[in-house]
Amino acid sequence: MGDCAEPSPSAHVLRLFFKRPLVLLVMAGIIARAVLIPLATYNYDIGFWATTIQHAQSGYGLYDLSGYYYTPIWGYILGSIGLMANFLFGIGSYGTIADPLLPALGAEWEYYGKMVVSPEFSLLVKSFLTLVDVVCGYLIFTLVKKLGHSDGKAALAFGLWFVCPIVIYTSAVQATFDNVSIMFMLLTLILILDGKYMTAGAIFCLAAFTKFFPAYLVFIFVVCIVRRHEDKQMQIRSLAYAVIGFLVAAFLIFLPQFMHGTTAEAFGFVVSRVSKIADPTSSMWDSIASGGNLLVVALQPLIFVVELVIAFFAYRLSDRSFKDNLMILLLLSSAAVFLWTPTPTYLLLILPFLICVVAAAETSDEKRYILPLVSIAVTATLFAITMNSFALFFQDSIYHGLISPDTILNGIEWLDAEVMTGVTRQTVLNIVTGAAVTLSIYSVFITYIYNHLKGRPSEEGCA
Amino acid sequence: MKKNMGIMTIVVLAVVMVGIGEASIYFANPYSYGSDVGIGQYSAVYSLEAPGRTEYNVISFDNHGVSPVEELIICLDGTSFYVSIKNELELRGFTNVILAEPEELAAYMGGDASGRAILFPSGLFPEEVYDGSASDPLFADWLDEGGSVYWFGCSEIPDDAYLSAFGLTSDSFNVHSVPESVSRSGEICTQLCLRSSNVYHGLRSDIGTPLAYVSESGFSSITAMRASEGTMVIIGGDMGDDHASDCAQMIAAGITYATTVLDHAEGMADGSASGEMTYSASAAENVTVYVHMGGYYTVYGERFGYGT
Numbered sequence: 001m002g003d004c005a006e007p008s009p010s011a012h013v014l015r016l017f018f019k020r021p022l023v024l025l026v027m028a029g030i031i032a033r034a035v036l037i038p039l040a041t042y043n044y045d046i047g048f049w050a051t052t053i054q055h056a057q058s059g060y061g062l063y064d065l066s067g068y069y070y071t072p073i074w075g076y077i078l079g080s081i082g083l084m085a086n087f088l089f090g091i092g093s094y095g096t097i098a099d100p101l102l103p104a105l106g107a108e109w110e111y112y113g114k115m116v117v118s119p120e121f122s123l124l125v126k127s128f129l130t131l132v133d134v135v136c137g138y139l140i141f142t143l144v145k146k147l148g149h150s151d152g153k154a155a156l157a158f159g160l161w162f163v164c165p166i167v168i169y170t171s172a173v174q175a176t177f178d179n180v181s182i183m184f185m186l187l188t189l190i191l192i193l194d195g196k197y198m199t200a201g202a203i204f205c206l207a208a209f210t211k212f213f214p215a216y217l218v219f220i221f222v223v224c225i226v227r228r229h230e231d232k233q234m235q236i237r238s239l240a241y242a243v244i245g246f247l248v249a250a251f252l253i254f255l256p257q258f259m260h261g262t263t264a265e266a267f268g269f270v271v272s273r274v275s276k277i278a279d280p281t282s283s284m285w286d287s288i289a290s291g292g293n294l295l296v297v298a299l300q301p302l303i304f305v306v307e308l309v310i311a312f313f314a315y316r317l318s319d320r321s322f323k324d325n326l327m328i329l330l331l332l333s334s335a336a337v338f339l340w341t342p343t344p345t346y347l348l349l350i351l352p353f354l355i356c357v358v359a360a361a362e363t364s365d366e367k368r369y370i371l372p373l374v375s376i377a378v379t380a381t382l383f384a385i386t387m388n389s390f391a392l393f394f395q396d397s398i399y400h401g402l403i404s405p406d407t408i409l410n411g412i413e414w415l416d417a418e419v420m421t422g423v424t425r426q427t428v429l430n431i432v433t434g435a436a437v438t439l440s441i442y443s444v445f446i447t448y449i450y451n452h453l454k455g456r457p458s459e460e461g462c463a
Numbered sequence: 464m465k466k467n468m469g470i471m472t473i474v475v476l477a478v479v480m481v482g483i484g485e486a487s488i489y490f491a492n493p494y495s496y497g498s499d500v501g502i503g504q505y506s507a508v509y510s511l512e513a514p515g516r517t518e519y520n521v522i523s524f525d526n527h528g529v530s531p532v533e534e535l536i537i538c539l540d541g542t543s544f545y546v547s548i549k550n551e552l553e554l555r556g557f558t559n560v561i562l563a564e565p566e567e568l569a570a571y572m573g574g575d576a577s578g579r580a581i582l583f584p585s586g587l588f589p590e591e592v593y594d595g596s597a598s599d600p601l602f603a604d605w606l607d608e609g610g611s612v613y614w615f616g617c618s619e620i621p622d623d624a625y626l627s628a629f630g631l632t633s634d635s636f637n638v639h640s641v642p643e644s645v646s647r648s649g650e651i652c653t654q655l656c657l658r659s660s661n662v663y664h665g666l667r668s669d670i671g672t673p674l675a676y677v678s679e680s681g682f683s684s685i686t687a688m689r690a691s692e693g694t695m696v697i698i699g700g701d702m703g704d705d706h707a708s709d710c711a712q713m714i715a716a717g718i719t720y721a722t723t724v725l726d727h728a729e730g731m732a733d734g735s736a737s738g739e740m741t742y743s744a745s746a747a748e749n750v751t752v753y754v755h756m757g758g759y760y761t762v763y764g765e766r767f768g769y770g771t
Contacts, residue, residue, distance in 0.1 A: 051704075054760035056488045058554045065554075066547045066704045072485070079484030083493070092516030092731045094760045099647065102660045102676070106642015114660065115759065135473055142470065183477070190470055199474060206481065253481075256489035 025159030029168065033130055036172040039402075041122045041395045042388040043098070046175040047115040049125055050094040053082035061256060063265035070269050072253055073210040074177045077128075085124055094121045098398050100405035104390075107416040108283045109426045112391050116398045122175060129171035132179045137161045139186035140352050146193055147326065149360045157359035160373070161352065165381040170345045173392065174384060178345045181210035185217065186352055189330075192224045197238045200225075201245025209253055212270070213349045216303065216337045219311035220329060226315065227322055284422045285430065296340045306336040327356045328448070331369075335444040341434045344380035344387070347441070351376070354444070365451040372447055375440035383433040389415060389426070496763035498754040502770075504747035509728070510737040511754065518758035519732045522654045523725040524717065524751050525744045529694065531717025531751060531766070532611055533578040534559045536571050544584045544702065551711035555755065555764025565589035572601055576610030576693065580714065583614050585702055587621060595621070597628040606693035613696045613714070615706055620664065629690050637665050637682035637699065648673035648683060654727050655712050656759045658705040659684045665699025671720060675709065685709060689720040708761065715764050716753040725750065732756065 051067035052075055062068045062075040085091040095117035104112040137158040144154040161167060170178050184207030191200035200221075208215035225242060226235045257263040314322060314329045322329075331353040338346065354373045361367045385392075390411040396402040415426040487493055497512040500521075509521050535552070537545045539562055549560050563571055568581065569592055583589075593602050606612070606629075623632045640663050647653055648668065657675040662682040669681065671688025674696075687696045696713065698706055725742035744750045748769045755764040 050760055054757060054762055056484075056492075057494045057757070058762040059492050059494065060550050060554060061488055064546070064550045066707060073481060076481045076484035076488065079488040080480045081484075083483070083487055086494070086515040086517075090516040090733070092733075093518045093758055096759055097656075097658055097660075103642050103644050105660070114658065138469065139473070183473075187470065187474060187477070191474075194467060194470070203474065203477075206477070253485075256485065259489075 022155040022159045025163050029133075029159075029162035032163070032168050033126075033172045036168065037123060037126045037130070038119065039396065040173045040392045041117070041126075042174045043116050043391055043394040044111050044113040044388075046117050046122055046125060047095065047113045049078055049081075049175070050115070050117050050121060052078045053085065053094065056082050057086070061260055061262065063257070063262035063268075064260065071209040071212075071266050072257065073206055074180065076253075077177070077180065081125060081128055085121065089120070089124060091118070091120050091124065093118050096398065098394050101394055101397065101408060103409055104412045107412050107426075108285055108424050109387075109389075109416065111387065112394075112412065116394045119395065119399050122395065125175050126172055129175060129177065129179060132183050133162065133167060133171050136167075136179055136183050136186060136352070139183065139190060140355060142190055143186065143193075143352070144356055144360055146190065147323070147356075147360070153360045157355050160355045160359055164351060164355070164377050166344060166347060166377055166384065167351065169381050169384050170348060174345060174388065176345050178211060178348045181207055181214055182348050182352060184210060185214040185349070188214070188221065189224070192221060192228075192242075195228065195238075197225060197241035198245035201242035201247075202249035203245075204242070205246045205249035205253065209250070211346075213337050213346060216307055217330070217333050219307050220314060220333045223311045223314045224326075227319070285424070285427045288427070288431070292341060299339050303336055303339055306339075307333055310336065327353055327360070331357055331444060332448060335441055338441050341438045342441075344384040344437060347376055347380045347437070350441070350444070365454070368447050368451065369444070372440060372443040375443050376437070379433065379436040379440045383430075383437045386426075386429045386433045494762070496756055498763075498765050498767075500752045500754065500767040502747070502750050502752055502767060504744060504750075506739055506741045507726075507750070507752050507767075508737070508739045509752065509754065510735065511732045511756070512735050513732040513756055513763075514734070516731050516733045517756050517762070519730060519736060519754065519756045520654055520656070520758070521728045521738070521740065521752060521754050522716070523727070523740050523742055523744075524722050524753065525725050525742075525749050526717065526719055526751060527721040527723070527745050528749055529719040529721040530578040530609060531719055531722075531768075532580040532714050534561065534580070535613075535714055536561045536563050536568070536579065536581045538568055538581060538583050538589065539564050540584050540586065542584065544707070547704070547707040548582065548584070548711060551707050552715060554762070555711055555715035556766060557711070557715040557764075565591040568592045569601060572605050572610070576605050576608030578609070580611035580613055580694075581605075582710070583612070585615055587625075588614075593628075595625045597624070599628065602628055603691070606691035606695070609692040611694040611696070611719070612690070613698070613710060615698050615702055615710075629695060630688075631666075631670070635667055635670055637662050637667075637678070637680070639663075639680075643678045643680060645676040645678045645684070648675060648677045650724050650727065651718070651722075652676065654724065654729075655716055655718075655753075655755070656761065657685065657709045657712060658759065659698060659700060659709045661700025663699055663701075666697050671695075672722070674713065674718065685713070687713075687718060687720045687722070694720045712755070712761065712764070715766055716755075717751045717766050717768075 055065050056079045062072055068075055095115050097114055098116045140161050141154045141158040144157045184203050188200050188204040188207055225238050229235045257266050310333050334350045334353055357369045358373050390408045393403045393408055397405050397408055416424050418424055494514050500507055500509045507523050511519055593599055620633045620636045645660050652675045660676040662678040662684050665682045665684050666686040668677045668683040671686040673683035673686055675685040677683050685698050687694055726740035728738050728740055750769050752767045755761050
């Protein structure tokens with residue numbers, strides 16, 4: 001009887017996992033997003049995206065009204081999303097004010113927005129960002145294949161990206177656009193490896209002016225171009241093509257700002273972060289943030305030196321060694337960007353390379369990078385949840401009535417309570433999770449140094 | 464060639480998405496809004512045009528003989544805040560804006576004040592127009608003539624002598640920064656989609672007409688008060704994005720200390736919308752109708768008066 005019985009569903013799933021791990025990883029990623037997209041929305045950032053679309057629709061560009069503080073690429077993409085919202089999906093209301101939750105604005109932690117976007121608006125923005133997640137996964141898949149690995153390893157890399165908690169959180173919960181910048185960065189690398197330098201330069205421009213962080217990889221990308229050719233003239237010509245592509249794209253991107261005289265405003269994000277260093281601080285967290293911004297600025301020379309050293313090291317490697325270690329070099333370059341404690345979603349910059357190294361790992365040295373991968377994925381997600389906390393449920397409360405405003409306000413009050421003079425629970429949690437994220441980033445270097453000291457540097461790399 | 468198709472398709476789609484967005488924002492804006500309102504003594508008929516589905520509000524006001532602002536003078540204070548206010552006003556159809564340095568203000572304040580307002584974006588009034596004593600005639604004359612003042616408050620509340628010219632004392636302001644629950648002051652807050660909810664340095668709500676939010680302790684985030692024959696609007700809280708849009712909304716709508724709502728219509732304009740509002744106004748010439756679209760994310764506004 002028992003022998004003839006149908007296998008239990010769990011046994012079926014287990015067998016499926018071992019036969020087709022990618023199918024289950026993709027299913028898990030889709031289910032996680034399907035649950036989180038409607039139920040958890042961080043209202044702060046996405047409220048600004050609605051404002052940006054409002055600017056576009058009112059005919060006042062991105063910077064003539066206040067509310068959009070980034071370089072223009074994401075604004076332009078929001079312009080396209082606005083077209084879809086208005087003309088394709090008929091979304092007439094982008095949001096409202098969260099009246100019962102306004103007392104939250106008095107908390108020391110100031111990132112509780114008063115505006116709550118409508119469910120249909122957040123669904124549209126998050127759906128777009130989820131699509132970008134899929135595209136990034138495809139690009140990671142392509143990259144692993146391009147470096148000579150099997151379909152299985154490439155598929156595993158896709159799956160690891162697609163189920164990575166901080167990747168899911170960034171697009172499905174926080175609705176921020178870090179993955180768009182990653183998409184352009186990965187495209188740049190693939191185009192370089194394909195020898196399409198002018199397009200690579202143009203796409204690199206899009207990456208750097210979506211979020212600045214991919215710009216730090218310019219040195220290693222230059223080495224990637226140079227190393228593809230023996231002939232000096234060919235090297236110079238290839239670099240020139242890339243520079244031309246970059247400049248043409250930059251001109252086209254910033255043309256409206258040149259015409260409107262708002263180029264300075266397009267870099268408002270950087271200026272505002274630097275100016276916060278000198279701001280008089282009113283709370284413990286403000287002091288920490290101000291100190292953190294000072295540290296970011298102070299570390300920039302060191303970061304540039306590290307990037308240059310890695311690039312120089314890459315330039316001096318033998319052809320075989322360069323190909324074998326390309327992903328490790330890119331991983332170190334991207335991790336070096338964050339010698340400080342970044343906002344958790346920024347860490348998407350490191351993940352594609354870390355995932356490539358882990359998915360393609362063949363030696364025990366390479367397999368050790370699983371620890372930084374898991375560590376970054378978990379701590380970054382916890383850091384994000386800590387910082388977003390009860391703001392994740394504003395939409396649930398205002399539009400769906402799933403959580404009472406009192407529950408949210410009580411939670412915020414608990415976080416805002418001081419555990420010692422001037423130090424709130426929110427501050428303590430931020431420090432603990434932020435420190436964990438920083439350790440996770442440094443674990444990339446620790447793993448590399450540990451492997452190096454063991455005297456068994458990666459033989460196989462991603463090859 | 465075939466193996467690059469996927470990558471090149473992504474490149475093309477991404478560039479197209481960025482390009483279409485850029486073009487739609489700066490070079491070929493496809494959004495076009497319009498409205499028309501016919502005002503009578505007992506009713507107003509409106510028709511609206513919008514691209515796709517757009518949230519709209521149409522509000523008819525009775526200003527009871529107090530002239531709404533027709534010309535705004537913004538006192539420059541060294542910040543670039545005026546740019547946002549000016550553009551926020553312009554998108555609401557209010558284009559009659561003068562930018563003036565403090566030393567130029569006195570000349571502007573010398574003429575007819577009715578239907579004119581001065582906006583002070585931050586801090587105390589400049590010494591060029593107010594020396595801080597009630598005997599200084601410039602402000603008093605301006606308000607006596609029916610001029611209006613929009614004041615975004617200041618980082619510190621001045622003393623009683625400074626404020627007496629406006630019938631205020633330092634006790635009129637909320638100096639407690641402790642957060643407290645706030646609620647909407649009334650229908651104008653909802654109908655104009657006002658956002659400013661910070662009552663720190665806001666006025667006591669019983670001093671004038673609270674327009675946006677009122678706290679449990681009775682302070683108002685935005686107050687329109689009568690000052691002699693003019694209107695003084697005081698906005699509490701730290702200067703931010705909401706100040707510019709709320710201030711523009713109030714000026715464009717023509718709100719004065721005497722303004723009352725006659726009727727209100729709201730809905731979704733799906734390409735177009737029309738309707739009629741009925742009311743009993745003090746006089747037909749006292750009726751103004753303000754149309755705005757986009758709700759809390761306002762993309763269009765226009766004020767109509769009797770006979771315009």
